[in-house]
Amino acid sequence: MxxxxxxxxxxxxGLFVAAVDMNDTLRDRVVxxxxxxxxxxxxxxxxxxxxxxxxxxxxxxKLLPPFGVSFRIDWLSVILVTIxxxxxxxxxxxxFGYMRTTDKxxxxxxxxxxxxxxxxxxxxxxxxxxxxxxxxxxxxxSYVLVIHDxxxxxxxxxxxxxxxxxxxxxxxxxxxxxxxxxxxxxxxATGGFLAIDSGLSLGAFIGFLIGFGMKAGMFPxxxxxxxxxxxxxxxxxxxxxxxxxKIGAFGLLRIIFNVYKFQFLKEVGWINYLxxxxxxxxxxxxxxAILQTNLKRRLAYSSVxxxxxxxxxxxxxxxxxxxxDVFHIFTHAIxxxxxxxxxxxxxxxxxxxxxxDFKGIGKRMPISMVCFTMASLSMIGIPPFNGFLSKxxxxxxxxxxxxxxxxxxxxxxxxxxxxxxxxxVINAFFRKEExxxxxxxxxxxxxxxxxxxxxxxxxxxxxxxxxxLLNLSEVTASTLFGGGFGL
Numbered sequence: 001m002x003x004x005x006x007x008x009x010x011x012x013x014g015l016f017v018a019a020v021d022m023n024d025t026l027r028d029r030v031v032x033x034x035x036x037x038x039x040x041x042x043x044x045x046x047x048x049x050x051x052x053x054x055x056x057x058x059x060x061x062k063l064l065p066p067f068g069v070s071f072r073i074d075w076l077s078v079i080l081v082t083i084x085x086x087x088x089x090x091x092x093x094x095x096f097g098y099m100r101t102t103d104k105x106x107x108x109x110x111x112x113x114x115x116x117x118x119x120x121x122x123x124x125x126x127x128x129x130x131x132x133x134x135x136x137x138x139x140x141x142s143y144v145l146v147i148h149d150x151x152x153x154x155x156x157x158x159x160x161x162x163x164x165x166x167x168x169x170x171x172x173x174x175x176x177x178x179x180x181x182x183x184x185x186x187x188x189a190t191g192g193f194l195a196i197d198s199g200l201s202l203g204a205f206i207g208f209l210i211g212f213g214m215k216a217g218m219f220p221x222x223x224x225x226x227x228x229x230x231x232x233x234x235x236x237x238x239x240x241x242x243x244x245x246k247i248g249a250f251g252l253l254r255i256i257f258n259v260y261k262f263q264f265l266k267e268v269g270w271i272n273y274l275x276x277x278x279x280x281x282x283x284x285x286x287x288x289a290i291l292q293t294n295l296k297r298r299l300a301y302s303s304v305x306x307x308x309x310x311x312x313x314x315x316x317x318x319x320x321x322x323x324x325d326v327f328h329i330f331t332h333a334i335x336x337x338x339x340x341x342x343x344x345x346x347x348x349x350x351x352x353x354x355x356x357d358f359k360g361i362g363k364r365m366p367i368s369m370v371c372f373t374m375a376s377l378s379m380i381g382i383p384p385f386n387g388f389l390s391k392x393x394x395x396x397x398x399x400x401x402x403x404x405x406x407x408x409x410x411x412x413x414x415x416x417x418x419x420x421x422x423x424x425v426i427n428a429f430f431r432k433e434e435x436x437x438x439x440x441x442x443x444x445x446x447x448x449x450x451x452x453x454x455x456x457x458x459x460x461x462x463x464x465x466x467x468x469l470l471n472l473s474e475v476t477a478s479t480l481f482g483g484g485f486g487l
Contacts, residue, residue, distance in 0.1 A: 216248025234344020321397020
């Protein structure tokens with residue numbers, strides 16, 4: 001029953017917000033209540049994972065026959081549900097301040113709640129069909145968030161996103177059909193169950209790579225991402241990059257470890273397709289980020305590169321790399337949400353979008369830019385920020401499987417991160433203003449508080465004596481590899 005509540009409370013809340021006329025204050029309270037209750041219910045999922053009881057599957061066979069609908073509660077799903085719901089809550093608080101400038105605020109909050117429910121549905125899905133249904137609902141609901149402004153540029157970017165979503169969904173569906181034809185099952189299994197070397201099996205695997213790779217921003221399926229972010233409201237950008245990109249990574253983790261036998265993927269060499277795509281995504285995402293002058297486009301390409309780390313972590317098929325992989329899912333959600341929220345505040349306050357236009361802004365918005373700097377240093381991977389820890393484990397994983405060149409790729413990418421993040425910080429604090437920012441004040445606590453919390457989180461989980469997130473990442477990696485319970 002709990003998965004149903006977690007999924008459908010926000011979906012029904014979104015429909016309620018869309019259908020009922022309310023004043024701004026009451027609507028904000030309803031949205032906040034729904035998001036908070038959903039987050040609290042997500043935390044209750046940990047009660048299913050006490051001791052050695054690491055898996056609960058809830059089946060509803062009478063829904064959607066002949067497959068039914070099922071929900072799986074394991075370490076991977078619960079951890080990602082937690083980070084998704086907590087980040088969503090913080091972004092919702094920020095949006096109360098940010099979205100006051102739009103006349104479509106009712107539609108925004110309605111579809112944000114629906115997207116939240118669908119996102120949590122994908123993370124709690126217990127089989128491929130249930131995952132597909134919520135994956136599609138999430139994709140189509142988030143389309144409305146991308147085209148929020150409704151101008152020509154937004155509609156153009158939204159159309160590209162929609163086409164890519166439909167194409168990715170069809171590729172995903174082909175993968176589901178292939179798995180069902182080969183095995184007669186669409187459920188997830190600990191350790192996987194598919195180890196058939198055939199054209200259909202390979203085709204299904206490639207279908208999953210395309211479907212989830214598109215959502216994860218994997219090169220060359222990333223093209224919707226740098227178009228969507230500049231036109232979407234900054235809270236939507238934070239959710240798209242901080243949370244929804246991770247759905248693509250989550251889907252690939254399910255395929256590699258809970259559908260196919262990962263040892264089989266290594267033996268036949270199919271995992272190398274993902275490995276090559278991950279390296280290209282890291283390097284080309286970083287190079288294209290350097291070339292951007294628009295702030296949000298640079299952040300968008302940075303998201304592409306950062307998702308490459310996550311793809312690499314799972315493609316290495318190393319337990320150490322997978323620890324870094326899961327930890328980087330946490331870390332990137334925190335870092336990139338912070339960066340997009342600060343960028344949104346800067347753009348809203350100044351009306352500017354290009355990086356060179358923000359020279360001297362650090363003197364007018366010191367809190368925001370300190371938070372931006374902290375998140376940037378974490379993205380680069382400088383200790384003691386969280387990004388260092390995730391890259392450390394990814395590098396160790398590369399060495400563990402005798403791939404030193406991939407460890408070098410990680411180091412080069414950190415240098416490239418510095419090339420495109422540090423100029424933003426230097427412009428803000430050490431360059432003279434070229435525009436009059438004297439009227440700008442950081443006076444929106446609804447926008448500042450979430451940003452500050454996220455900024456603190458970029459360093460908090462690398463300096464605390466007992467690193468809860470790292471421990472959870474180790475447990476998740478161990479269970480995906482079929483190891484013992486290690487928390």
